[in-house]
Amino acid sequence: MSLLVGGSVTVFAQSPELLKSYQQAVAFHKKGNYKEAVSFFQKTLKRGEMEFGPDHTISADIMNSLGEAYYAQSRHRKAETFFNKALAIRKKNLAPTHRDIAQSLNNLGLLYADLGRYGDAEEFYKNSMTIYEKALGPDHSRVGTSLNNLAELYRVQGRYAIAEPLYKKSQAIFKKTLGSESFALANSLSNLGLLYYKQGRYAEAEPLFKRSIVVKEKTLGLEHSLVGESLNNLALLYFGQDRLSAAEPLYKRALEIYERTLEPGHGSVAIALNNLAGVYYKQGRYADAEPLYLRSLAILEKSLGPDHTRVATSLNNLAMIYNKQRRFVDAERFYKRALIIGEKALGPQHPNLAKSLNNLARLYKSQGRFADAEPLYKRSLAMNERALGLRHPDVALNLRNLGGLYTTQGRDVEGLEYYRRATAIHQARAAHGGNQSLGGLSEQKSKRYLFTAHVRTAVSVARKSTSDRDRLVSESFSVGQLTRATQAGVAVSRMAARFAAGSDSLAKTVRELQDSIALWQKLDVRLIKLVSATPDKRNRSREKNVRNRLEGLEAKVATLSNKLTAEFPNYTELAASKPVHLGAVQKLLRPDEAMIAYLVTKWVTYVWVVRRESAVVFPARVGRDALQDAIDDLRGGLDASGIDKLADLPTFDRTAAHKLFKQIFAPIDKFLIGARHVFVVADGALQSLPLGVLVTDKPEKEFKDFSGYRQTAWLAKKYALTTLPSVSSLRALRTFAKRAVATIPFTGFGDPLLNGPQGGTRGIKLANLFRGSVANVDAIRDLPPLPDTAKELLALSAAVNGDSKHIYMRKRATERTVKKTNLSNSRIITFATHGLVAGDMKNAEPALVLTPPAKGTTLDDGLLTASEVAHLKLNADLVILSACNTAAGDGTEGAEGLSGLAKAFFYAGSRALLVSHWPVVSDAAVRLTTKMLTAGAGVGPAVALQRSMLALMNSADKPHYAHPLFWAPFVVVGEGGNPN
Structure with a gap:
């Protein structure tokens, strides 16, 4: 809507006081302070009618503006009254093609569209646009506004194919007449983004929403309700992608703006309450969601009337809560009422109606009323296919529900x-x-x-x-x-794509593109957090800096992508971590190899066994929760914390380990005859347990000494096991990521200069390790030293005929050295040090400890974090992370295994990793890793690790090393097979 109407300023000039009063009202309206705007417009109208008469055009101008203020408050009846009065006066005093008549028609169109009177709205919009085109020309901004509003009407009706070109035409007019920073353009971009969102075109919608926020904040300020609208739209997109942690703060910020700038009963407040409740609903927080939905419904019924489509949406959402709470009578009543409203307002074929039909069908299904549910599901499917196309996510939801x-x-x-x-x-x-x-x-x-x-x-x-x-x-x-859409799996695919590029220059371009995309994603997350903050905490200069960097990266990504399209057309195909056909996996396996892939569901765990000539799938009767409990119990027997003497060692429950073996492994063991090396693609809780600790034969109930552990039939004795982040990782590693041709056999970092008390393990759990973005170097310096790692690095190097000059210890073992050293020519790289577990601090990154400098900087603060690892340039056959819990996630909520340091080293360019599942005892780690390399001639890392484990179990001088706490923490991840 436009407040200042052309043709009235001359009349206002005759009354300076009236003009001043009107301008004050306009100022309040532009700031989003609609309550004060209404008050001032009322005073101005009263004065204008006294000075010029109630039927004068200036009175009509003020009435129109007062109607706009009421409309902004969702006081539709009041708005309609003043819009109609203004239109009647204008028709009486002005020519039929006068622009002010077009404005009144446009405003009534907006009102009727909001009230669900779509036929009336379309008629008023078209009449308005016809007048504007005749009075102002086809390229005037008012024509652009009419086109945008008509497109909005069609979008709401689900007539997407008609709406899209109208949006684009309106935007072309706005750019030409108002510039690329105008509010009108920002508003139209946001609306087009909503269209794309409804069509499932999320990648196209996101930049439009973001651009709209930038322009609106610049033109309207941080606290305007229309800024809240764009924040809400971006949150809606993230909600649709299930990025709830990104959506929630944006929804909350939008709600804060609305509640501060609008009346409590405004429709936008209701929408924000509804959307935030949707987040809580998806999170299973029904008790938090219900009161928000109820508040939203009460506001909408009062402001829009009981028969508005938004009321129907609110009823539908409340019914979903009641269905989850098994309040079926309430749910059915609300669903049916929503359907009646929707059919009356939108017609029987609208996609919004499809959602209500789908949900009512789901209610009937949950009640066992299958005959009632089926026709509703099918009707919903047909409507969505007709309105949205055959490939839309909502169509997939319909199909899933019918299945x-x-x-x-x-x-x-x-x-x-x-x-x-x-x-x-x-x-x-x-x-x-x-x-x-x-x-x-x-x-x-x-x-x-x-x-x-x-x-x-x-x-x-x-x-x-x-x-x-x-x-x-x-x-x-x-x-x-x-x-299993895992980050580590994607990292392996991207690494393999670089190696498949062929030439060094092309591989460099691929790496540059991947790094640029990764940085863009990181900065994008940072920007979302910045703009979600309240005004008193906003840092505009930092936001501007981040936006500028994002714009530069977008241009760079476009340039690099175009280059790869021309020079390496297969890149996108190779970089995607997509499913690999069973036959292709079989061709990659050797005769003495097998792959086992798990899928953990609520009640059943599915296990696939793939051999070169055969494949089977078995449903193991153990579900997600039972599996988690079993693995938690087993992990309890592998916890070294608080152990000062051998008598404190926890007893590992071999009977429980045998029970789990019988559940998830024994049924498929017969298909592994002849297999020596087994790839394991784990899922769920299985990602946190090396399968080697499972027990294949029923163990003796008691044993007097550690020889009982040594004599146990561990699965690790039977098979050499390799962990894969995803099935597609095998193809990436064996087809594209060929073995390195390195001139430096070994490079190692360890034995950092630390001054703390002596400790036996390499894990650290410190919550005070950071001061801002730079680590607390004094706290790092106080960590326990690890002198055993010096012996480990020297032994590892000697095992592969390495040169001691490539071993960096004590003063040389710095983060700066790691970053400055050319590691792309090293075949085996080892970090023997403490590992920082990500989960010890909220959202803290996992990291490796190195010698801290006197003063910490972003280049060197003594901690090599996962994100810094990802920037290294490697081309290694094996990276050994002889530290604590390096197989863990990246510290974010719900992170999958291997998403931390392991993912980073894969991305940096390693084909295989040796990582640990729990804090490692230093002396045992030294023996395991050195024996692995000395025993590795002619075999792959998995068999070499198996031999090393068996040797450690049988240590004559330390019989307690037969306990799996000592020999079982390490696993090979990636290419564990024989390189020959």
């Missing part, structure tokens, strides 16, 4: 067809680069429920089929990979 309806009734063959179609939609979205972005990876993870249901149904059908069994096993194997 679930059929499988619940035992109609697995029918259900499987629907699951296949739903999975294909999300797989296609991931294939278009989706799983390479933060949002795309999060979106794919959020569909795990669908993928597990697809796997469950395919396996069920396969077990009943004879002719189609092999194809269904292959299908389930591919879909199972979609559930």
Whole structure:
């Protein structure tokens, strides 16, 4: 809407006091202070009617502005009254094609669109635009506003194909007439972003929302309600991608703005309450969500009336809560009321109605009313396919729900067809680069429920089929990979893509592109946090700096991408961590190798065994919670904390380890005959336990000394085990990431200069290790020294004929040295030191401890963090991380295993890693790693580690090393096979 109407300023000039009063009202309106604006417009109107009469055009101008202020408060009846009065006066006094009549028609169109009177709204918009085009010309900004508003109307109605070109036409007019920094353009960009969001075109929507925020804050200030609107829209996008941690602060910030600048009963407050409640609903916080939904509903019913579409949306959302709480009567009543409202306001084919139908069907399904649910699901599907297209995420949701309806009734063959179609939609979205972005990876993870249901149904059908069994096993194997959208898996794929580039210059371009994208993502997350802050905590100069860097990176990424498209067209295909067909995996395996892949679901754990000539899948009857409890119990027997003497060693429950073996491994053991080396793709809690500690034979109940551990039938004795971050990692490592041709056999860093008391383990848990972004070097200096690591590094180097000049210890073992040394020519690289566990501090990164400098800087503060590791340039066959818990996640909430240091070293360029699952005892670590390299001639890292473990178990001088706490923490991740 526009407040100052052309043609009235001359009349206002006749009354300076009236002009001053009007301008004060306009100022309040522009600031979003609508309550004061209404008050001043009322006073101005009263004065104007006294001076010029109630039927004068200036009275109409003030009435129109007063109507706009009421509209901004969602006081629609008041707004309609004054819009109609203004229109009547203007029609009486002005020519039919006067621009002020067009403005009144436009404003009434906005009002009626808001009230769901779409037919009236369309008529008023078109009449308004016709007048503007005749009075002002087709390229005037008012014509652009009419086009935008008409496009908005079509978007709300689900007529997306008609709306999009109108948005773009309006934006072209705004750029030409108002410039690229105008509010009108920002508003239209945000609206087009909403269109893309509704179509599932998230990557196209995000930059539009962000641009809108920048321009609106610049033109309107930080606290304007229309800024809140754009913050809300960006949060909506993140919510759709299941990035709830990014969406929640933006929703809260939008709500704060609305509550500070608008009336408590304003519709925007209701929308913000509804959206924040949606986050709580997804998080399972129903008690927090319900009161927000109820507040939202009360506001909307009062401001818009009981039959508005937004009321229907609110009713639908409350019904979802009641369904989850098994309050079925309340849920059904609200769903049906929402449907009645929607059908009346939007017509029987609108996509918003499809959502209500889908949800009511889901309610009937949960009540076992399958015959009632099926036609509603099918009607919802047909409506969404017609309105949104066949590849939209909402269509996939419909298909998934129909699949679930059929499988619940035992109609697995029918259900499987629907699951296949739903999975294909999300797989296609991931294939278009989706799983390479933060949002795309999060979106794919959020569909795990669908993928597990697809796997469950395919396996069920396969077990009943004879002719189609092999194809269904292959299908389930591919879909199972979609559930493991891991960061470490993506890192391996990206590393492999660089090595596949061929020439050094092209590989350098690939690395530059990948680094630029990673930095862009990191800065983007930082910017979201900055703009989510309240005004008193906003740092505009820092925001500007981050935005400038983002813009520079966007240009750089575009340039590099274009270059790779021309010179390395297969890059995108290679860099994507997408499912690998079963047959392709089999071709990569050697005769004495196997792959085991796990998928942990609520009630069942699926296990695939892949051999060169065969493949099977087995549903193990142990679910997520039981598996977590079993592994937590086993990990308790591997905890070295607080141990001062051998008598304090925890007893490892071998009986429990045998029970778990019988559940998740014994049923598939017969398919591993002839296998010596086994790749393991773990899932869920299994990521935190090396499978080597499982016990294959029922153990003796008691033993008097540590010889009982030595005689135990550990799985580690039977197989050499290698962990893979994903199934696709095997293809990446064996097809593209060829073995390094290095002239330096060994480079090592360790034995940092530390002054603390002597300690036996290499793990640290300090919450005071940072001061801002730079580590507290004094705290690092007080850590326990690790003199054993010097002996370890020298022995490791000698085992592979290394040169001592490439061993960096004591004063030479600094972070600066690591960053400045050319490591791309080293075949084996070792860090023997303390490891900082990420989980010790909220959102702290995992790190390796090196010799701290006198004063910490960003270049060198004594801690080599995971993000700094990712910037190293490696080309190594093996990186040994002889430190604490280096197999752990990156410290973020819900992080998967291997997402910390392991992911960073893969990305930097290592084909295999030796990492630990718990704090390692220093002397045992020295023996394990040195024996691994001396025993590794002619075999791969996995067999070498197995030999080293067995030797440690049988240590004559330290029989207690037979306890798995000492020999089992390390695992090989990546390429663990024989390099020859």
